[in-house]
Amino acid sequence: MRASLRRLLVPIMVTGLLATAACGSDEQPGGNEKITLNVALFGDFGFKPLYEEYSKAHPNVTIKERISDYAAHHQSLISHLATGSGAADIEAVEIGYLSSFTATPNRFHNLLDLGAGSLESQWLPWKWQQGLSTDKKTLIGLGTDVGGMAMCYRTDLFKAAGLPTDRDAVSKLWPTWDEYVATGKKYKAAAPKSYFMEASGNMFRAMVEQASTGVYDNADKLIVDSNPSVKKAWDLTVDAIASDQSAKLAAWTPEWSAAFGKGTFATIVCPAWMTAYIETNAKDAAGKWDIAAVPGGAGSMGGSHLALPKQGKNAQAAYDLIKWLTAPEQQKKIFKATGNFPSTPSLYTDPDLTGFSKPFFNNAPLGKIFTASAQAVQPQHQGPKQGDVFNTIGAGLGRIEQGKQKPDDAWKQVLSDVAKLG
């Protein structure tokens, strides 16, 4: 009995030792050593086919991807940064969280030390700036996509309400947000049973993102209570709610997803990444959605960077990979596959990109529309709790939509809630 046990144990132990040894050699950096790079993303970035291409050119690099949802991804990234282990070599960071990392950049590799300094001209200047720390000495991320904005609308509902359906004529309806809300009132008068927008929060957010300063000033001080463009956006949004234009849908609920296909509402603020979402959620509404310009001219909502946590051991190899993934040629492939719009302006004159259209959106020239929008973006400083501030104001608008509060009371509560965030 005993002898047989030993016969079993020895091979197991040997295999174990070999396995540990193999893992050990994995972690050594350098020339042709085998390297495994972990990439952690939220949602699908469309990188999968690119990994294969990269591995062909770099046979010593194995790439492993793990994907979780938006909130879970960023929360586990922060926990891993705090505990000093567990983070992937390459982590995606969305703009809503990026500003909290650039305020304390010491947990990331400084990409300027790895050779990123010479690449600056590749990106839109504001996209590059977003990845820089507050003191501008550390670069923590290279930009992937930008959320250049447009306005998606349902041609069938517009026709029923007696509004123009051609995208250029529709764009002319709303050069400003005031005219957008006025169009909504006309729409409601003609089609009282339907809604003009999905929810009021996106409209508010788009207006604030277009202003030269948003909810923070350049010194990271909250200015929700004193910035006139925030209050103006709020008042106009309240006006839209009062005329019953909002379908009051909470984003990312089953009702919201279903509404794209059922035609519950006629317009939605459309950052580039939203087009893929509409296409998957409204499969049987092909040809009914079209894309026009966003009121106010331009603006960016969302967008991400790729960052390298300091705990990752293969900094140089990881840097080489993100440099390649964010290069214009790769960003173009990603845009065609997923709709995520490139942050590299050299592509904005590339006919391959500007001529891109999608049959689902009545062959709307997505490339042209989003290029115009991204080029016109005025950079705006984003503060450390950017996402939480917008959520707090969004909740205030939600309370008005649900009839829980009068606009003035909701605004008072928003101000006191925002003050507590500071």
Add this chain to the structure above:
Amino acid sequence: MRTWLYKADTQLSPYLYISPFFLLFAVFGLFPLGYTAWVSLHDWSLLADEHAFVGLGNYAELLADPYFWNALRNTLSILALSTIPQLILALILAHLVNRPLRARTLWRLGLLLPNVTSVVAVVVIFSQLFGRDFGLINWLLESFGLGRIDWQAGVASSHVAIAAMITWRWTGYNALIFLAAMQAVPKELYESATLDGATAGQQLRKITIPSIRPTIIFVVIVSTIYGLQVFAEPQLFAGGGPNGIIGGPDRQFQTLTLYMYEHGFNRGFEFGYASATAWVMFGLIVLAAAVNYLITRRIRSSR
């Protein structure tokens, strides 16, 4: 020497045998509990390197926050709406499957099915049932000439929807625990009661319930503990947006755990404040368990 060893063996060994549990509990239970208490005394943000000691400051701030009391009210309301119907239904179901039935095992297994289903699946399905525009329940209400309900928007309606999910998942499970206890009740008691002309309802009230009193206490306490920590149901019910953090724009269904999550994993990752919330919750749960014990102990004993 030998007798000493023998003595040591008989007296120490039992403790050694049970020690793995206590060692694991110390590492994974006691230590985190103590560490959380330590963290709760600091201004401890996950994003910062410095953690300043603030004493009981987090607790003072917590108890002064109206949103904390709102979360506590919501939690207690959902707890009452889910636990009470759940236990009454479980008792009745257990009583039913305890009788001679065709395909008894099948019925009993069926009771456990909702509990085997993952909580995410249950909430996704129920959220669609309770949908405002395309939900089955609103469709039924409308076809009976009643109005639609925006389930998420109202305080009471959102609590009812969440309580329905919890009740669906846990009723069968509790019924099985009741059933196990019921099978230990001597059959003679029922036989003589039947001879004396007692109805099924009287038998349930006068024989079954007093006989399974310890099990009822156990189930009530366990359900209360679960109910006070309910998280996945309201979080997923709200959808993937910010409502999943604050439980609706008016915080109409933010539970205590969601409140803790709001501070611990959003708004600058204030782990100190979230830890203080966790400790207050721990105190509340101990308190609720004690109160439950005192109340259910008063169920009249058969002896």
